[in-house]
Amino acid sequence: MRRFSYAVVICLLVIGPMRFSSLAMAEPYGRVNPIVQQIVAAISEERIAENLKKLESFQTRHTLSDPTHPTRGIGAARTWIFEQFRSYSPRLQVSFDTYFVRKQGQRLVRDVELRNVVAVLPGTRQPERRILICAHYDSLAIVRGPDGQVDWTQTDVFAPGVTDNGSGTAAVLELARVLSQYEFEKTLVFVAFAGEEQGLVGSTLYAQKARREGQIIEAVLNNDIIGSDIAGDGASANRVVWVFSEDPADSSSRQLARYVKRIGELYVPAMRVEMIFRHDRFGRGGDHTPFNHEGYAAVRLTTPNENFAHQHSATDTFANASPAYTTLVTRINAAVAATLALAPKPPVVTTERGLPLLGRGRSGYAAHLRWRNEDPEPDLAGYVIVMRATTAPDWEREIFVGSVNEYVLEGVSIDAVTFGVKAVDKDGNESLVSAYVNPPRLRATFELYDPGERRQ
Numbered sequence: 076m077r078r079f080s081y082a083v084v085i086c087l088l089v090i091g092p093m094r095f096s097s098l099a100m101a102e103p104y105g106r107v108n109p110i111v112q113q114i115v116a117a118i119s120e121e122r123i124a125e126n127l128k129k130l131e132s133f134q135t136r137h138t139l140s141d142p143t144h145p146t147r148g149i150g151a152a153r154t155w156i157f158e159q160f161r162s163y164s165p166r167l168q169v170s171f172d173t174y175f176v177r178k179q180g181q182r183l184v185r186d187v188e189l190r191n192v193v194a195v196l197p198g199t200r201q202p203e204r205r206i207l208i209c210a211h212y213d214s215l216a217i218v219r220g221p222d223g224q225v226d227w228t229q230t231d232v233f234a235p236g237v238t239d240n241g242s243g244t245a246a247v248l249e250l251a252r253v254l255s256q257y258e259f260e261k262t263l264v265f266v267a268f269a270g271e272e273q274g275l276v277g278s279t280l281y282a283q284k285a286r287r288e289g290q291i292i293e294a295v296l297n298n299d300i301i302g303s304d305i306a307g308d309g310a311s312a313n314r315v316v317w318v319f320s321e322d323p324a325d326s327s328s329r330q331l332a333r334y335v336k337r338i339g340e341l342y343v344p345a346m347r348v349e350m351i352f353r354h355d356r357f358g359r360g361g362d363h364t365p366f367n368h369e370g371y372a373a374v375r376l377t378t379p380n381e382n383f384a385h386q387h388s389a390t391d392t393f394a395n396a397s398p399a400y401t402t403l404v405t406r407i408n409a410a411v412a413a414t415l416a417l418a419p420k421p422p423v424v425t426t427e428r429g430l431p432l433l434g435r436g437r438s439g440y441a442a443h444l445r446w447r448n449e450d451p452e453p454d455l456a457g458y459v460i461v462m463r464a465t466t467a468p469d470w471e472r473e474i475f476v477g478s479v480n481e482y483v484l485e486g487v488s489i490d491a492v493t494f495g496v497k498a499v500d501k502d503g504n505e506s507l508v509s510a511y512v513n514p515p516r517l518r519a520t521f522e523l524y525d526p527g528e529r530r531q
């Protein structure tokens with residue numbers, strides 16, 4: 076007995092402190108980070124309302140409206156956005172991203188000098204990794220001729236565009252103001268796009284340039300139509316936001332959508348994030364899609380309660396908008412962008428040749444997961460394995476496995492379960508999930524021969 080209690084005492088002495096610290100870190104994720112909480116709380120409804128009124132005051136922000144008028148049109152609007160960004164912090168690098176675009180198609184009725192407005196908050200430790208928060212600032216009011224056809228040459232009519240998309244622009248501005256008061260490991264990029272209403276022109280040119288330059292963009296949060304909470308048929312859901320993400324089920328955009336739901340609802344519990352498994356609303360477009368085309372994770376945040384009577388019309392005004400709703404959606408953006416920008420990079424779950432690092436283990440009946448992280452962050456706490464049934468929309472189970480680079484789940488079939496891994500730091504900031512994707516079986520072709528002929 077005596078010997079046993081000695082052993083217990085020795086165990087407590089030796090293992091006690093270690094056990095304590097490992098217990099303290101047993102679940103370093105899924106809890107709030109006070110800094111992120113502070114950022115979310117700093118998002119101001121008054122500021123957002125002021126931004127909306129100011130954007131309305133330009134009367135039109137049509138991409139082909141007068142660029143030289145001091146108070147009306149796209150020129151005055153982009154100058155104001157530029158100056159706003161500049162006023163928030165000397166650490167924001169503000170510029171115009173300018174393109175001279177030839178007239179084409181129905182909507183670009185003449186050549187135009189198009190300017191996106193960009194504000195960059197450089198990251199401290201992983202500045203090459205970017206998080207984009209964006210919205211289009213151009214507006215449109217549709218004018219129909221006597222034949223009922225849209226007259227696309229009417230580029231200077233009253234087009235207040237408060238919900239579409241003053242709301243997204245007001246959110247991006249407010250996010251730049253608040254987030255630029257803090258430091259992040261990764262780079263945050265705030266972009267107001269032009270030319271959305273002419274066919275996603277500004278975002279397409281930006282995304283293609285980013286790809287050409289080999290930019291690493293971890294996530295694109297596109298905010299478009301986040302200004303209304305009562306639909307034209309009276310339906311209302313002012314505590315819900317839709318997040319659209321492209322297929323397939325484990326695309327990087329889908330992981331980002333799951334992340335928006337998890338982190339958004341963690342920090343803004345008043346809101347429900349409803350994932351829609353589609354690249355966008357039926358038959359309609361948005362500025363996240365050009366980023367999808369270039370292989371980036373990009374989602375759209377939008378209201379489930381659009382008023383179609385106001386969209387692209389002279390009645391898309393401040394009076395018909397809901398700054399309180401826009402504020403809630405902006406807070407979700409703040410939580411997601413801040414957490415991602417503080418978090419470690421996602422682990423790599425494929426070989427250099429792109430094959431999934433997933434096997435059946437030594438027993439042949441296990442799930443053996445491996446992952447790579449070439450340059451682990453100094454504040455890395457470890458990794459979390461996530462699991463779900465192949466038919467489940469979201470991750471169902473999580474296992475924190477510590478600072479290792481492989482893990483074996485004995486008796487778990489890799490055929491029936493989808494796995495992923497994420498990295499977590501000591502403050503609980505978690506990365507996007509990297510999922511193990513079953514490589515497609517390629518279509519085979521076989522050559523036939525005529526048995527009557529002799530082969531040479």
Ligand SMILES: [Zn+2]
Binds near residue numbers: 239271300
């Ligand atoms: Zn829009």
